[in-house]
Amino acid sequence: MSPSPNAPTPVAIPEPTLKRLPYYYKFIQGQREARRDFVSCTTLAEALGLNPIQVRKDLQATGAVGRPKVGYHVETTLDAIEECLGYHNTQDIFLVGAGHLGQALLAYPGFAEIGFNLVAAFDADPAKVGREVAGKPILEASRLSDLVRRMHIQIAILAVPAAAAQMVTDTLVRAGIRAIWNFTPTRLAVPREVLVQDENLLASLSVLSKQLENSRVKSHKESIHGKPEEL
Amino acid sequence: MSPSPNAPTPVAIPEPTLKRLPYYYKFIQGQREARRDFVSCTTLAEALGLNPIQVRKDLQATGAVGRPKVGYHVETTLDAIEECLGYHNTQDIFLVGAGHLGQALLAYPGFAEIGFNLVAAFDADPAKVGREVAGKPILEASRLSDLVRRMHIQIAILAVPAAAAQMVTDTLVRAGIRAIWNFTPTRLAVPREVLVQDENLLASLSVLSKQLENSRVKSHKESIHGKPEEL
DNA sequence: TAGATTGTTAATCGATTAACAATC
DNA sequence: TAGATTGTTAATCGATTAACAATC
Numbered sequence A, B: 001m002s003p004s005p006n007a008p009t010p011v012a013i014p015e016p017t018l019k020r021l022p023y024y025y026k027f028i029q030g031q032r033e034a035r036r037d038f039v040s041c042t043t044l045a046e047a048l049g050l051n052p053i054q055v056r057k058d059l060q061a062t063g064a065v066g067r068p069k070v071g072y073h074v075e076t077t078l079d080a081i082e083e084c085l086g087y088h089n090t091q092d093i094f095l096v097g098a099g100h101l102g103q104a105l106l107a108y109p110g111f112a113e114i115g116f117n118l119v120a121a122f123d124a125d126p127a128k129v130g131r132e133v134a135g136k137p138i139l140e141a142s143r144l145s146d147l148v149r150r151m152h153i154q155i156a157i158l159a160v161p162a163a164a165a166q167m168v169t170d171t172l173v174r175a176g177i178r179a180i181w182n183f184t185p186t187r188l189a190v191p192r193e194v195l196v197q198d199e200n201l202l203a204s205l206s207v208l209s210k211q212l213e214n215s216r217v218k219s220h221k222e223s224i225h226g227k228p229e230e231l
Numbered sequence C, D: 001t002a003g004a005t006t007g008t009t010a011a012t013c014g015a016t017t018a019a020c021a022a023t024c
Helices: A015-033 A041-048 A052-062 A074-085 A100-107 A141-150 A162-174 A201-225 B015-033 B041-048 B052-062 B074-085 B100-107 B141-150 B162-174 B201-225
Strands: A071-073 A091-096 A116-123 A136-140 A155-158 A179-182 A195-198 B071-073 B091-096 B116-123 B136-140 B155-158 B179-182 B195-198
Touching: A015 A041, A015 A052, A015 A074, A015 B201, A041 A052, A041 A071, A052 A074, A071 A074, A074 B201, A091 A100, A091 A141, A100 A116, A100 B100, A116 A141, A136 A141, A141 A162, A155 A162, A155 B201, A162 A179, A179 B201, A195 B201, A201 B015, A201 B074, A201 B155, A201 B179, A201 B195, B015 B041, B015 B052, B015 B074, B041 B052, B041 B071, B052 B074, B071 B074, B091 B100, B091 B141, B100 B116, B116 B141, B136 B141, B141 B162, B155 B162, B162 B179
Parallel strands: A091 A116, A091 A155, A116 A136, A155 A179, A179 A195, B091 B116, B091 B155, B116 B136, B155 B179, B179 B195
Antiparallel strands: none
């Protein structure tokens, strides 16, 4: 499954697909526990509220191959998704900022399941430094740069106050970080080769609230004009 | 700005645009503090690492109008975004599940700034019930349904263990909830009229890690073939 | 064999980007 | 006036959906 040195560069999997794969994975795991050997894309689609064709395309992107009339083999498909999402290759990551959210992330047991080892947190607040959360130490912020370098940390979680976001980012970048999972509402300035994944919680909530408002207007209009509900 | 009863239904604003608006808002606020009266889409685009044309389109969607050669008026543009994202109309919301993540959300002061009033949390754990986090009470889960109904709560944050996600969702739906901000890794089954915004943290981290892997392969290939870096 | 299900190729849809006219 | 900047219309791009052939 992993490409040989001379294999053509695998086509990058679209982000929407990547975001759906964990749902397939979870559902197919359930099928395994239920001792089922095969699962069809129709079953998956129905359970997850998706289009069966989309499920097929998504699974195809992982390299999973189905058998007509039978469906996808549970074991090999789980393997394909694991391989695709890198659940196998364990990777050490750092957390910067041990506030409420940071500590919640520190305590979160889910990372290990998908191949991440959250090693330590860093914070500038002396009251927090030296404490542990879920067995993970909170270290002095000044040690961040050196440890990123020495431990070849590639991914950092950024959960500091907005005001400190860019400064901490600059430190991380100078220390050689490759990717930042950004929980601050700041758009970070980084060199091209550094990846940033924004997790702007307030923005997501705003989206939801706006969509709610839209649906209110729409259903109001529909109740006036008697427009039938579509699928 | 808000549509009159007979106005045509405003075109729904695309989700990608909605997610970018908070960044514009924050930056333009900064301009206001710097006593600037106008801001151009070029300035915005540069500061946020976006395409100027995209910024223009996004602002247009909020109803903001710019002046050629001058740019967008800071005050009225901020108003337009506030109006568009509903920062004005305050809304009560509930949190279900007061674990680490839930408590972090309870303590988060940002919701109020964008018009949300996180009133209370609910949890099934008697050890948590009765406590307060940041002045917000944690209430007995059995009271959830009744209070959603009585207080006409429209939006709930779901931060319960995955195993309880669907059950709690069913309760919320029966109580008349209109939208769920879902922090569990479960795809919730809900009636058509109920909105769900998924916040699947593990999925996001997987995406980041996968993109990192891709970029490694790519930059390796480039270093072999000497492909010049593009903008 | 017949029918269910996958895989592939084409059509659609929506968001982004480009080109250019309008205007302060 | 000239030039910078917006607004609009068209082109591109990528993801989703549809149609249909292949196959167990």
